Amino acid sequence: MERLQKIIAQSGITSRRKAEELITQGKVRVNGKIVKELGIKVNGNDIIEVEGATINRDISKVYYVLNKPRGVITSVSDDKGRKTVLDFIDTDKRIYPIGRLDYDTTGLVILTNDGDFANLLMHPSYHIPKTYIAKIEGLLNKEDIIRLKNGITIDNRQVNIIDFKIKDKNKEKQTSLIEITINEGRNHIVKKIFEKIKHPVIRLSRIKIAFLDIGNLKSGEYRELSIKEVKKFYSLK
Ligand code: URA
DSSP states (O other), X not given: OEEHXXXXXXXXXXXXXXXXXXXXXXXXXXXXXXXXXXXXXEOTTOOEEETTEEOOSOOOOOEEEEEEOTTOBXXXXXXXXXXXXXXXXXXXXXXXXXXXXXXXXXXXXXXXXXXXXXXXXXXXXXXXXXXXXXXXXXXXXXXXXXHHHHOEEETTEEEOXXXXXXXXXXXXXXXXXXXXXXXXXXXXHHHHHHHHTTOOEEEEEEEEETTEEOTTOOTTOEEEOOHXXXXXXHHTO
8 A cells, every 4th residue: 555645746747745735626536426535545456547537557767868959948848949858868758857947058857757866966955966067157256256155045945056167267258157055946056146246157067966077978868767876866766
């Protein structure tokens, strides 16, 4: 017997948190009856419907890492017809990206149909570090460096900057390349950090999530995560 929200997340259609919302909204049926409580447990023979569709209880899990190109949205569909990260991956599974990169941000995106795994990577309490390379306007002075070291406040909440390094600076063009690691996932957070210290981001790329780096994946290329990598992510919990 397993909790209903866990079974729904495992079927790959959504995360566990979203599954809980769907249950409390009365959009889930077990053996034809609407169930609104979160505690209930189901067994292998129970038929579960989410928004009218019966979920697949026997689905193997898949995990991919993609080097997202610029001009692609991190979503499963787009009403404006733009390319999405799913257009790059050849699979018949209902996968979705974990977290979000901006349309113009490149780099590492993980996609899966495993709701528990997505939850692990997204959940703020697990503090999974993510590393970015930002090309920014200007050169950082001592004061900027102190501000980054002390932490920047965005929307009244401090951003935990785990590490940053100046990788390169171009005095002629007045631009710098900064590697920065943070462990939270607020939207546009890296752009906001540099905006705040008056060094707007010109280009942004994510190169690492926890231990997983982009390696030699070229723009638009992807590969499956190994079982060892998936287990390693679970061990971070
Ligand atoms: N921070 C940003 O500003 N943009 C991203 O795409 C990711 C992190």
